[in-house]
Amino acid sequence: MGEGGPPAAAASIAPLMTDPLTTAHAPSSPEADERVDAGFDPPRSAPRASEPSATSMLALQAQSILSEVFGYPRFRGQQQAVVEAVAAGGDALVLMPTGGGKSLCYQVPAILRHRRGQGVTVVVSPLIALMHDQVGALEEAGVHAAFLNSTLSLEDTQRVEREMMSGRLVLLYAAPERVTTPRFLAQLDSLHERGLLSLFAIDEAHCVSQWGHDFREDYLALDVLHTRFAGVPRLALTATADDATRRDIVERLQLESAQTFIASFDRPNIRYQIVEKDNARAQLLRFLRDEHADASGTDAGIVYCQSRKKVEETAAWLNDEGIAALPYHAGLDADLRRRHQDRFLREEGLVMVATIAFGMGIDKPDVRFVAHLDLPKNIEAYYQETGRAGRDGLPASAWMAYGLADVVNQRRMIDDGPADEEFKRAQRGKLDALLALAEAHDCRRVRLLAYFGETSEPCNTVWQHACDNCRQPPATWNATEAARKALSCIYRFQQAAGGSSGRFGAGHLIDVLRGKLTDKVRQHGHDTLSTWGLGADLSETQWRSVLRQLIALGHLAAEGEYGTLVLTEGSRAVLRGEVPLHLRQVSDNLSRGSRREGRASSSGRAAGGKPPPIALDPDALERFQSLKAWRSEVAREHNLPAYVVFHDAALAEMARSRPQGLDALGGIPGVGAKKLEAYGEEILRLLRT
Numbered sequence: 001m002g003e004g005g006p007p008a009a010a011a012s013i014a015p016l017m018t019d020p021l022t023t024a025h026a027p028s029s030p031e032a033d034e035r036v037d038a039g040f041d042p043p044r045s046a047p048r049a050s051e052p053s054a055t056s057m058l059a060l061q062a063q064s065i066l067s068e069v070f071g072y073p074r075f076r077g078q079q080q081a082v083v084e085a086v087a088a089g090g091d092a093l094v095l096m097p098t099g100g101g102k103s104l105c106y107q108v109p110a111i112l113r114h115r116r117g118q119g120v121t122v123v124v125s126p127l128i129a130l131m132h133d134q135v136g137a138l139e140e141a142g143v144h145a146a147f148l149n150s151t152l153s154l155e156d157t158q159r160v161e162r163e164m165m166s167g168r169l170v171l172l173y174a175a176p177e178r179v180t181t182p183r184f185l186a187q188l189d190s191l192h193e194r195g196l197l198s199l200f201a202i203d204e205a206h207c208v209s210q211w212g213h214d215f216r217e218d219y220l221a222l223d224v225l226h227t228r229f230a231g232v233p234r235l236a237l238t239a240t241a242d243d244a245t246r247r248d249i250v251e252r253l254q255l256e257s258a259q260t261f262i263a264s265f266d267r268p269n270i271r272y273q274i275v276e277k278d279n280a281r282a283q284l285l286r287f288l289r290d291e292h293a294d295a296s297g298t299d300a301g302i303v304y305c306q307s308r309k310k311v312e313e314t315a316a317w318l319n320d321e322g323i324a325a326l327p328y329h330a331g332l333d334a335d336l337r338r339r340h341q342d343r344f345l346r347e348e349g350l351v352m353v354a355t356i357a358f359g360m361g362i363d364k365p366d367v368r369f370v371a372h373l374d375l376p377k378n379i380e381a382y383y384q385e386t387g388r389a390g391r392d393g394l395p396a397s398a399w400m401a402y403g404l405a406d407v408v409n410q411r412r413m414i415d416d417g418p419a420d421e422e423f424k425r426a427q428r429g430k431l432d433a434l435l436a437l438a439e440a441h442d443c444r445r446v447r448l449l450a451y452f453g454e455t456s457e458p459c460n461t462v463w464q465h466a467c468d469n470c471r472q473p474p475a476t477w478n479a480t481e482a483a484r485k486a487l488s489c490i491y492r493f494q495q496a497a498g499g500s501s502g503r504f505g506a507g508h509l510i511d512v513l514r515g516k517l518t519d520k521v522r523q524h525g526h527d528t529l530s531t532w533g534l535g536a537d538l539s540e541t542q543w544r545s546v547l548r549q550l551i552a553l554g555h556l557a558a559e560g561e562y563g564t565l566v567l568t569e570g571s572r573a574v575l576r577g578e579v580p581l582h583l584r585q586v587s588d589n590l591s592r593g594s595r596r597e598g599r600a601s602s603s604g605r606a607a608g609g610k611p612p613p614i615a616l617d618p619d620a621l622e623r624f625q626s627l628k629a630w631r632s633e634v635a636r637e638h639n640l641p642a643y644v645v646f647h648d649a650a651l652a653e654m655a656r657s658r659p660q661g662l663d664a665l666g667g668i669p670g671v672g673a674k675k676l677e678a679y680g681e682e683i684l685r686l687l688r689t
């Protein structure tokens with residue numbers, strides 16, 4: 001996909017190495033590495049030391065930093081190409097999905113260039129809340145980093161500035177409004193004059209684009225980095241993939257000569273599931289209990305709802321059901337919001353029930369599921385929201401329940417919105433694309449990626465993260481006749497009323513089709529229509545499913561506050577019987593469960609059950625739990641989220657392989673030199689008992 005070829009050797013920085021190459025930790029066993037990186041690109045062969053070119057020197061150094069500092073055996077996907085390009089002094093634009101590993105793309109070059117005496121890397125980040133944890137993680141790994149923002153005292157600010165001005169600091173995080181102040185720019189001038197301004201990393205670079213919803217005025221002023229500090233390499237990073245945004249970034253940040261690296265936007269470890277809404281709460285509960293809970297508790301996850309009220313009600317209800325949940329929405333007091341966010345990041349196994357106000361910049365790596373109780377606005381939003389699951393590369397779920405009412409609701413919000421007609425048309429188009437994804441019979445992943453212009457193969461069905469449709473292809477039925485009955489009934493409503501006022505919603509239509517004599521039916525004399533009782537062979541649930549799919553396919557439209565059904569251009573062909581309709585079959589046992597999966601599978605995979613991050617036997621599981629308890633204590637002492645100390649994957653691997661000495665422990669992915677020194681002995685002691 002991307003065009004991230006190897007960078008040209010940069011002569012200017014060639015022989016300036018100030019430190020000897022450190023040897024990489026050898027990975028403990030090949031399986032260990034595969035597990036951690038499952039689903040990502042195949043291992044690259046290590047660069048060979050025999051070619052003394054500048055490029056291979058850089059590659060070697062980058063590799064050594066990756067394993068020594070971060071404890072990872074290999075780069076993922078395009079990381080290596082990006083790191084080499086930037087370390088060599090080139091500009092780059094990196095488009096990588098959430099969880100793709102953008103941070104290492106600038107952290108490794110920052111360390112590398114600092115070791116070569118090139119000074120400080122300035123990271124521009126819009127998210128003040130995140131800086132603290134990122135800096136904490138770097139310091140844990142032994143990298144001297146700091147942030148400047150409004151939460152610091154004057155004293156701390158001065159201390160950080162001193163560290164920066166001395167060039168000792170490797171990475172400095174700052175918000176854009178700080179970076180563009182005259183005072184800060186003057187400090188950068190001084191660093192620049194002394195050759196100690198190494199690199200600019202501009203995170204969340206899509207904030208510069210007015211197309212996106214995250215637009216920030218302050219980002220526009222960042223072009224000063226180019227005009228004032230010519231020659232200092234710049235790296236812009238974003239997870240927003242569309243063309244318009246990309247063009248905006250290049251233009252506004254003057255990155256015309258930057259190399260562009262585009263990663264695949266597939267999230268291979270996320271399992272997509274979309275279920276028909278019946279009793280959404282019961283369905284959610286079943287999903288959580290079957291797939292994300294065990295005796296030790298529930299996984300950490302996010303449940304998205306549309307309204308503030310529903311957020312509060314759902315959180316309260318989950319707590320009643322014994323699942324620890326916190327509400328989050330823009331109507332809550334700022335302080336409470338911050339507290340809830342903090343708890344979600346720091347504690348284990350909490351469920352955040354939230355409106356879309358929650359999520360931007362949440363980089364908690366072990367969010368195991370994202371559930372939607374209401375339909376998102378469009379596919380972009382769905383992708384972004386579900387993308388918050390599984391940043392650590394371990395199995396995670398994206399689960400959504402949706403029904404006819406959601407469709408009607410979303411349409412109404414568009415119709416009633418203040419936007420002009422052209423904008424509304426675009427929004428309706430985007431909603432339709434989402435509905436088509438929800439109603440799809442085929443691979444969800446393929447559809448999702450196709451929406452972003454990427455071609456892909458259907459999920460491999462023996463693969464545990466395969467989407468619901470690939471794991472168990474949905475049954476379809478020939479619904480042509482049923483659809484004609486429904487559409488002609490709507491047509492008769494209009495005729496009976498003499499045109500304009502004959503508009504009714506789904507509930508009434510289904511009553512007429514099924515021959516249910518209600519007051520409303522009597523009042524309008526609809527029991528005299530030729531379509532009266534014509535659809536008694538289908539249940540109400542089945543009729544709802546038919547109507548929803550007709551809407552999704554554009555053969556029917558729902559309008560206005562009450563979701564009245566109206567015929568469309570696309571209805572005609574169906575009425576004439578020119579379009580055979582094969583629709584998804586509704587499972588009759590909806591009330592008993594979301595579609596049961598696994599039973600029909602031939603791969604021998606267990607049906608349901610919370611997948612452990614890494615398969616562990618009971619003894620290892622016990623060791624894993626005690627390592628987690630130990631990690632919680634360390635995290636509390638350091639006032640950092642637990643994952644900053646070690647990821648689950650690293651702890652699980654320790655528990656599984658039970659390393660006997662420091663060397664073996666250091667070979668586990670995620671255990672860098674500093675952490676080995678700080679915690680190694682203690683972990684070995686824990687593993688012995």
Ligand code: ADP
Binds near residue numbers: 079096103104363365
């Ligand atoms: P992004 O910012 O793109 O969403 P992050 O930089 O937060 O992603 O990385 C996501 C996760 O992947 C982090 O937990 C990180 O430690 C891990 N990761 C990144 N690169 C590697 C790698 N080469 N090997 C193993 N883990 C990695």
Ligand code: ZN
Binds near residue numbers: 443444446469471
């Ligand atoms: Zn699939």
